[in-house]
Amino acid sequence: MSDRIPAAELKSWIKRIPEWDLEEKSILRTVEFDSFMEGIDFVNNVAEIAEDAQHHPDIDIRYGSVTLSLTTHDKGGLTASDFEMASRIDTLID
Numbered sequence: 001m002s003d004r005i006p007a008a009e010l011k012s013w014i015k016r017i018p019e020w021d022l023e024e025k026s027i028l029r030t031v032e033f034d035s036f037m038e039g040i041d042f043v044n045n046v047a048e049i050a051e052d053a054q055h056h057p058d059i060d061i062r063y064g065s066v067t068l069s070l071t072t073h074d075k076g077g078l079t080a081s082d083f084e085m086a087s088r089i090d091t092l093i094d
Helices: 007-014 036-053 080-090
Strands: 021-023 026-032 058-061 065-070
Touching: 007 021, 026 080, 036 058, 036 065, 036 080, 065 080
Parallel strands: none
Antiparallel strands: 021 026, 026 065, 058 065
């Protein structure tokens, strides 16, 4: 498991994933969809990636949007694993 990234370095890390927002000890991204089922399909694809990596985002599903939040709970903040997972999730989005 990766070490926690020092707060002073987080701004440079977030530049690697420009669609994500840095919020204290997590990174967030909301993805918009035309239908509920498109969002569910996306979540199912995220679930496969998360299971493979054994690193699972918090997921909030609304009718036309899905919000993902990543943090490494056992480290109390963000690690390289969170940014790697965010990059993998980004590959699912057109």
